[in-house]
Amino acid sequence: MSGVRSGPEELDIENRPDQAEELLRLDRQVCFPLYAASNLINRLYRPVLAELGLTYPQYLTMLVLWERSPRTVGELAAALHLDGGTLTPLLKRLEASGFVTRTRDVEDERRVLIELTAQGRTLKTRAAQVPLTLMEGFEYSEEDADNLRETVQDLVAMLADRSQRRERS
Amino acid sequence: MSGVRSGPEELDIENRPDQAEELLRLDRQVCFPLYAASNLINRLYRPVLAELGLTYPQYLTMLVLWERSPRTVGELAAALHLDGGTLTPLLKRLEASGFVTRTRDVEDERRVLIELTAQGRTLKTRAAQVPLTLMEGFEYSEEDADNLRETVQDLVAMLADRSQRRERS
DNA sequence: GATAAATATATTGTGCACAAAATAAATCAA
DNA sequence: TTGATTTATTTTGTGCACAATATATTTATC
Structure with missing residues (x-):
């Protein structure tokens, strides 16, 4: 129940204005x-x-x-x-x-x-x-702060990895 | 066991080089x-x-x-x-x-x-x-993405609120 | 040991991002 | 109505942030 699916039926958005609407909502980004x-x-x-x-x-x-x-x-x-x-x-x-x-x-x-x-x-x-x-x-518990930090650190590691891959190609 | 304490004993960092060290580590930010x-x-x-x-x-x-x-x-x-x-x-x-x-x-x-x-x-x-x-x-589950988005959205709401407060003063 | 490929910084040009100040229009007050 | 205050946008000046290019040094290859 996880993972990003990217089948061709999802990439073809031309005839699905409702999905385009959903994907481009600022609060969904x-x-x-x-x-x-x-x-x-x-x-x-x-x-x-x-x-x-x-x-x-x-x-x-x-x-x-x-x-x-x-x-x-x-x-x-x-x-x-x-x-x-x-x-x-x-x-x-x-x-x-x-x-x-x-x-x-x-x-x-x-x-x-x-x-x-x-x-x-x-x-x-x-x-x-x-x-x-x-x-x-700042009303931010130490636990919340640690959680946020680790979550974004993981993302950065992934993004940096991807950025490097692109550089080499 | 949570919440940011900000007693004066914590703010006085002059004689605690070890704590300064800890606070300023890039991977702690x-x-x-x-x-x-x-x-x-x-x-x-x-x-x-x-x-x-x-x-x-x-x-x-x-x-x-x-x-x-x-x-x-x-x-x-x-x-x-x-x-x-x-x-x-x-x-x-x-x-x-x-x-x-x-x-x-x-x-x-x-x-x-x-x-x-x-x-x-x-x-x-x-x-x-x-x-x-x-x-x-991107090896990022939909659940992880939703979690990240909501976490950072909450942070933005708090930061924006704080930013506005400063503006009015 | 000359030449080519790779590596490390610096430079150039475009586009943010912000604070502070300037401009101009609308609203408020006397 | 006039003069002062507030509101909305623009302008100015400083400092990133990056891609593409340039320059210089080192390392490989022959």
């Missing part, structure tokens, strides 16, 4: 709430992170670097599921803000190593308040 | 997978929607209009949880593509009515294939 949630979250984080001098994608990049530094641009892109072309300018801004340094790897001159500065490392203490601030006044 | 999922989904939709001459946000806008047209810019922004400033240029591009018209409401000259053109209405039939194409080869 799985992807739309994910899109909306992402935007709304960004909007909530914005003023809080602005006090640290960070944007949300910059904050995520710092999370990765706080776990281990230095890292190559490619490693960061993989961890964040982002395009390399997105990160280069973002990292330049983090460099301009004084949080990281960008240096060519002497071992392999193609690579660029992103390393935390003292200022970047110091920022971690203040940043630890961010998740607490965001959770404040 | 709820918001990051939502952000990653949103980007990955956009990436999967892109080539499919490109054949229809739409981007993902434009596709979502058309979904709303296929349910009812005309709509004001504000109604669209509310339905999509988007800023008005985001929609104006997007709608101009949809107009340039020939899918909608933009006309000042004669009843209230402040409002701009967005209405489907014949071409925009016709596009709906082809668009009905999009969800089917995207689901193809």
Whole structure:
């Protein structure tokens, strides 16, 4: 009683306006709430992170670097599921803000190593308040939060896998 | 055994580097997978929607209009949880593509009515294939999909509510 | 050891996404 | 009615996000 069927009789939608209607209803979409949630979250984080001098994608990049530094641009892109072309300018801004340094790897001159500065490392203490601030006044049980996180993490793993497959073909 | 506690003893993180470590781990974040999922989904939709001459946000806008047209810019922004400033240029591009018209409401000259053109209405039939194409080869049971959708819809409702509260203050 | 293929970043061009400010029309108040 | 406030949309400026392309370095292949 599960699994996505995709027989040809379902793909032929031309003569089934009622099914088209159903499939295209905004409240039937799985992807739309994910899109909306992402935007709304960004909007909530914005003023809080602005006090640290960070944007949300910059904050995520710092999370990765706080776990281990230095890292190559490619490693960061993989961890964040982002395009390399997105990160280069973002990292330049983090460099301009004084949080990281960008240096060519002497071992392999193609690579660029992103390393935390003292200022970047110091920022971690203040940043630890961010998740607490965001959770404040949120009527979300720890169980619900864990469930949501795991559910979406599984989805991301699947989407990332699929994205990689497409890349290789 | 649930609910987010936010006592002052938890907010004082200065002398608890271990807790800071835990809170800032990327794989402990709820918001990051939502952000990653949103980007990955956009990436999967892109080539499919490109054949229809739409981007993902434009596709979502058309979904709303296929349910009812005309709509004001504000109604669209509310339905999509988007800023008005985001929609104006997007709608101009949809107009340039020939899918909608933009006309000042004669009843209230402040409002701009967005209405489907014949071409925009016709596009709906082809668009009905999009969800089917995207689901193809996805090992996701209908039950899991429903569960995910409802979970994230609830989150969006909460985030939207919170976002509005902030607006009024 | 020259040449080709693969790898790692950077650049370019298009399209969001948002806050803040600007514009303009409608409504309210004195 | 006039002047102030509110409401609806647009404009401006910053920062992603991505595909496609370009550039440079490394590794394979011969």
